[in-house]
Amino acid sequence: MSDYLHRTIPNLKPFCFEHHHDSHFINQQWVLVNGISKKKSIYTFKKDNVLEISRKDNVIKTTWTINIQNNFSIETEDGLISVQAYFKDDDILVLNNLDKEEFALYINTTNYEDELNSVEDINTFLKEKYKKKVSNIIYDHKFYYIEQSKEYGPFKVEELAEKVKSGEISAYCFVKDVNEHDYSKRMRIEDLLHEL
Template sequence: MNSSIFQILPTLEPFDYSQHFEGQFKDKEWVLINGINDKKVTYIFKPNNVLKIVDSGTTIKTTWSFINSNFLSIQSEDGIQLVKIYYKGQDMMVMNQRGSDDYVMFVNQTNYDEDLETEEDLRRFLHKKYVQRASELIKKHQFYYIQNSEEFGPFTVEELNIKVQKDELSHHCFVRDINEDDYSSRLRIRDLLREI
């Protein structure tokens, strides 16, 4: 995976040992996404600098160590690799080998009920995690709507939905996010309702 990962995931957060080690790093089952259809590889960073790599059912124990900032060293078959780690929320981790433009991506399977074995499993995982989360955010967010050249609001999506169901409001009405200045996004109530 090349450096375009930063265009795909622009909000990557650098690994910070004091913030991430206990809750997001240690003892988590990080499934390697690159090549998941060929074989499943899981990395588990254990205390005392032990790294368990489970590769198609075979467990390899090696070592890792914290260097500085967000750099780690990982002992592999090819020798010691220095990697920089980034996060996208608590569910995705990206590693970049020092001096390389290539990236590997991992998904945290620890709290997921199903095994991640294929790209289809991965799609379901991402859909469940991010589409549901986005839906919850949309439900809580507030919007203004415009009707007969007059603006009303702000209202939550649920409040707008009630107005539509009572025929007080058309689902074709334009809405704007409370953080937007105008209706140039051309978003309609029906678009919001589709997302929840």
């Protein structure tokens, strides 16, 4: 059943008790993405194996457990289900049903200021999240640039920005990541600056 999940959502990290349980899982507000357009559900896994499911004006309390293989058993309205937990990122949780080809996707909104109430809200959340992630990666990374057939670098984006600002180099110079072999991606300094 996990093949179906990994084809649908690649690059998942399996739940690791030591790494995820206390800091990423327990007492976090997980909004269920599946079916959010019909009803919003917030799942909160408590330390004492209580699972709180909040919907509009009511809170359902049920149970969850985890075994030695990091498989979860969760009591739901539909009965007891067994799932494996994965993280796409620290704030995106996937629970894969071990008995069916289906999974539930959750977003951690504990530290997110806006509410997620619709598919549009989720799209906005993901767009902002990955834009920020790309910006952070670009900001910390180093790049070479080529000007008049000569290569310079590597430089961080802030250093390139300063060189452009001072007029030392053109914003239209081609750049490549330190791990790339050539400039075939045709990315310019200006493209990097737009992502910050």
